[in-house]
Amino acid sequence: MTIEEHIKTKTLGIAQKLTINLSYTAQWSNDILASALKSHDLSLQQFNVLRILRGQKGKPANLSTLNERMVTKASNTTRLVDKLIKKELVARATCPSNRRKVEITITNSGLSLLKILDTAISNAEEKITSQLDNNEIEQLNNLLNKLRTETKN
Amino acid sequence: MTIEEHIKTKTLGIAQKLTINLSYTAQWSNDILASALKSHDLSLQQFNVLRILRGQKGKPANLSTLNERMVTKASNTTRLVDKLIKKELVARATCPSNRRKVEITITNSGLSLLKILDTAISNAEEKITSQLDNNEIEQLNNLLNKLRTETKN
DNA sequence: TATATACATTTGTATATACAAATGTTGTAA
């Protein structure tokens, strides 16, 4: 019995079922995405950083910005960026106005790698969502957002 | 801008939004669960193994069974079990009928730890799902299941 | 019965993550 059946059959609390289902489904989705990147020796985390930097449209990002936007908390963004620098996909410079900060930008080489990966990733995303219609995807997104809504205490 | 706002505001593809949202929400949920276990020095993975073993109701489980049922793939269940053995929460024995296999059972000490943790975990689960009513939780579970439905190719 | 194949787990190694402490920089208040 795999976990999928397990969740469906066992008499688990509805809340417990949800937390397990969330973990399991996210991992399933991440695995598909990661395998699309694998041949380019890029981890999903590294890819996400590149994507954030591209979204900056030239404007550099510092580490705390990256941390905020990162999908999974990289408690250690420094070392993640180190790896991307070693591959020459991003560049690092000290922020001139505040020397505590560091400015990270994506290189041309990084941009062209992203361009190549865009197709592979869209395909993976299509694959992941293929069982739902647009309406259901919206619904799912909304429920996930609502789940995380802050309470005011 | 945190990732939450990012997802909502940016013009991302709907499928891309979903994959990011899934990762992010699962991590958010796991963090809450993990912090409920922290004071007992148990990782979420270790807790899940204990819970699976309790579900066996005395019947021992072997490593491949654990692997199948584990929420996140522990590509290395051996070492995870090692840690639980060191804490005397589970016991390991060679399967008498097939000496390749290993039989893992939860100890009394493991059972009583689980009993203590049950409350902490239910509270955490309540906290995680507090923004949704039962109907919405069901809906969310169903959408997650549908998302992972196998296609026949 | 010898040999090959499949099975179940373990080990090795590289990489990733979590958390705390350390470093260097800036702003503020005496």
Added chain:
DNA sequence: TTACAACATTTGTATATACAAATGTATATA
């Protein structure tokens, strides 16, 4: 202007994970 707290990043260390190769056991077949 000096001392102190807050900030941004880096480093240290322990633990966790991924993936491949190795070990030991069982099953099948010639």
